[in-house]
Amino acid sequence: MFSADWWQQPLGSWMAWNRVTIAFFVYVFGSILAMGIWEYFEPGGSPRRGIFHLETTRGDRLFMTHLGTAFIFLGWLALFGTPLWGALVIAILWAVFVFRWG
Secondary structure, three states, X not given: XXXXXXXXXXXXXXXXXXXXXXXXXXXXXXHHHHHHHHHHHOOOOOOEEOOOOOEEOHHHHHHHHHHHHXXXXXXXXXXXXXXXXXXXXXXXXXXXXXXXXX
């Protein structure tokens, strides 16, 4: 059921939607929603100076994580192609790094 063919089948809509693009948008909007809820219950974003010598809030670090993840995946595709599991591991490590020390 969860083979690569099933995962990448077009869903027959007016755009080239498949389960991968849906998962991507669910992740992006879900992370923004989670950050909004976090900000509602704990306002301020706890600005701090990290290893990049920038004063960043949680939202800034989320943006840097998303931007860096996009470059990681594009670089992986350019150098290695598919599958993207290695890029996913690097992207998760990048996110941990940015939120912990960034």
